[in-house]
Amino acid sequence: MPITTRAAVVESGGAPFTLADVQLDEPGPHEAVVRMVATGLCHTDLGVASGGLPFPLPGVLGHEGAGVVEAVGPAVTGIEPGDHVVLSFTSCGECGNCNGGHPAYCATWLPLNLIGGRRADGSSTISRDGEALGGHFFGQSSFAERALVDERSLVKVDPDVPLESIAPLGCGVQTGVGAVWNVLKPVTGSTIVVLGAGAVGLSAVMAAALTPATTIVAVDRVGERLSLARELGATHTINAGEADLVEALAAITGGQGADGVVETTGNVTVLRQGVDALGARGTLVVVGAPPFGSEVALDVNGLLGGKRIVGLTLGDAETQSFIPALVDLVKAGRLPLDRLISTYPFADIDQAVRDMGAGKAIKPVLTF
Structure with missing residues (x-):
């Protein structure tokens, strides 16, 4: 029997989230039904809801889910009803990158997660009054009381x-932490610069504080976020509204430039400044996504000192090992995520969206 559940539906690009009853399809062999307990709200959800990405609307978004498994398909292994799970992105599990431990670069990542709205076979996971809705968002569509989730999106976690x-x-924190741990891999004495002190940027700051980097610089235009960054491990902060970024970084690094930069703003001007602020053999990780088709001009001769620019999706994380490790760090108090989170009842999703847009909430989490 299909399951009826309450979901936040976006009817068209730019429309608000509205609560409606929807029907979930029967779980397939490699799917599970998860009762949602909480789900984060991410800028990617807002970008799709605004109509900025070619996802089929009306649809159900949400891709930072956490909940309790209620039922599993016959081919699901290692997960059973009653398990606590964090939901992350899905992947095919068969291509070269999936087999190589890099599922965020799955050959079918875009249609499976971000723009397809359906399962790989083209069938729909969510409908309303017999009409298919856009769903299968990151293999989960977790803006709903119950979600039909891809097996490869499920990560079993400590129930305590x-x-x-x-x-x-499942998304934002994994992205920021992975930028530092999986790409920059700071060595002793490194200088790490984080451009943008939102949820992803502050996650990168917390991750850098758990490495041998000795200089951690947070850059933003909001003073309160810079204060929070210091509490979370930044050794220096730069208010980009008051200081020239490249000059300020030169002063902090004694003219040597940064070893690693994490660009989370999605602003191509900031990206260019970050590349210019790199030292010899430095690496900039591009995390923030501007509108499709955006380009940036670079000083080619400036790159010849061994600079690297690396694009990143979801921290290049292998979720089954990465997320449980992060859960352990949260449990031990070493990754103080609670400092980023503001909770809202699910019905108040539009208030959470407004607060996120206004900068009042760094990481809204909807609770069921």
Whole structure:
């Protein structure tokens, strides 16, 4: 029997989230039904809801879910009803990158997660009054009381850790932490610069504080976020509204430039400044996504000192090992995610969206 559940539906690009009853399809062999306990709200959800990406609307978004498994398909292994799970992106599990431990670069990542709205076979996971809705968002569409979730989106986690405290691990936090740990891999004495002190940027700051980097610089235009960055491990902060970024970084690094930069703003001007601020053999990780088709001009001769620019999706994380490790760090108090989270009842999703847009909430988490 299909399951009826309440979901936040976006009817068309730019429309608000509205609560409606929808029907979930029967779980396939490699799917599970998860009762949602919490789900984070991410800028990617807002970008799709605004009509900025070619996802089929009306549809159900949400991709930082956390909940309790209620039922599993016959081919699902290692997960059973009653398990606590954090939901992350899905992947095919068969291509070269999936087999090589890099599922965020799955050959079918875009249609499976971001723009397809359906399963790989083209069938729909969510409908309303017999009409298919856009769903299968990151293999989960977790803006609903129940979600039909791809097996490869499920990550079993420690049931002693409150799910609302770890829901953002599935996307935003994993992205910021992975930028530092999986790409920059700071060595002793490194200088790490984080451009943008939102949820992803502050996650990168917390991750850098758990490495041998000795200089951690957070850059933003909001003073309160810079203060929070210091509390989370930044050794220096730069208010980009008051200081020239390249000059300020030169002063902090004694003219040597940064070893690693994490660009989270999606602003191509900031990206260019970040590349210019790199030292010899430095690496900039591009995390923030501007509108499709955006380009940036670079000083080619400036790159010849061994600079690298690396694009990143979802921290280049292998979720089954990465997310449980992050949960352990949250449990131990070493990754203080609670400092980023503001909780809202699911019905108040539009208030959460407004607060996120106004900068009042760094990481809204909807609770069920």
